[in-house]
Amino acid sequence: MEDFENEVPQEVKLIVTEEMRSYFYDMSKWARFLSVVGFVISAFLTLGSFGIGAAVTANPGMLNQLGPLGGIGATGITIFYLLLALFFFYPSLLLLRFSAKVKQGVLFGDQENLNNAIAHVKSLFKFWGVITIILIASYFLLLLAVLAGGGIK
Numbered sequence: 001m002e003d004f005e006n007e008v009p010q011e012v013k014l015i016v017t018e019e020m021r022s023y024f025y026d027m028s029k030w031a032r033f034l035s036v037v038g039f040v041i042s043a044f045l046t047l048g049s050f051g052i053g054a055a056v057t058a059n060p061g062m063l064n065q066l067g068p069l070g071g072i073g074a075t076g077i078t079i080f081y082l083l084l085a086l087f088f089f090y091p092s093l094l095l096l097r098f099s100a101k102v103k104q105g106v107l108f109g110d111q112e113n114l115n116n117a118i119a120h121v122k123s124l125f126k127f128w129g130v131i132t133i134i135l136i137a138s139y140f141l142l143l144l145a146v147l148a149g150g151g152i153k
Contacts, residue, residue: 038092
């Protein structure tokens, strides 16, 4: 008789049900929509960065109307808006890649594309996680600076 206690259990694999495939397909549509919106916002921010930089260079009096942002000058404003455009572009790119890969994976039953799609979602969550950590740390440091400086009067 065979010894079943020493037998190595077979690898358990996840099963993608038809309901899950439907959810993934719907997610791909929304991800594509959100990525397009993000790309449009990124394009407007990029165009706006050069437009506002040129406007401030032509009329330096505008710096006073820009509030705290006016202190960094025309080049600083252009760089700030370009960084903001990149901030919208990267997650939009990840969403677009996710959308394309998950759609291919679901429609053709392609495990590799589905794996790549999930990897893009992982990268998206990692990006937002790092941004969240940076914002929380910044708020904490700002709070410490306000408290060390004597607080708000």
